[in-house]
Amino acid sequence: MPFVVTENCDACRYTECVQVCPVACFHADERMLYIDPDLCVDCGACAPRCPVKAIYDEADLPDTLAHWAGINAERAPGLPVIAKRQEALPGAAAKRAALGFT
Incomplete structure (x- = not known):
């Protein structure tokens, strides 16, 4: 099963994850990242x-986040690939703190 980016990425767009992806399956829009399930090799890196904590193995997605598998599959193929680390979005640190991650 592929990995899926979920709502915690929205308005953050941290890109530490793309640096370790062996197949460049991450795509980005102006707000967040998405994983192309057809390219993901399920390595989990x-x-x-x-x-x-926005990325889940599709098999482990909580029911409340299950719809994100479809969102990733729909959005990723039409967006540019992102394979190198970029700066997080303005306000990402505040959102991260609000989510309880330090």
Whole structure:
């Protein structure tokens, strides 16, 4: 099962996860990242790198976040690939703190 980026990434767009992806399956819009499920090799290297715990193995998605699998599959293919670390969005640190991650 592929990995899925969920709502915690929205308005943060931390990119530590893309640095460890062996197949460049991450895509980005102006607000967040998405994983292309057709390219993801299920290595799991990305999930522990996310500072806001936004990435899940699709098999482990909580029911409340299950719809994100479809959002990633729909959005990722039409967006540019992101394979190098970029600065997080303005306000990302505040959102991270609000989510309870330090």
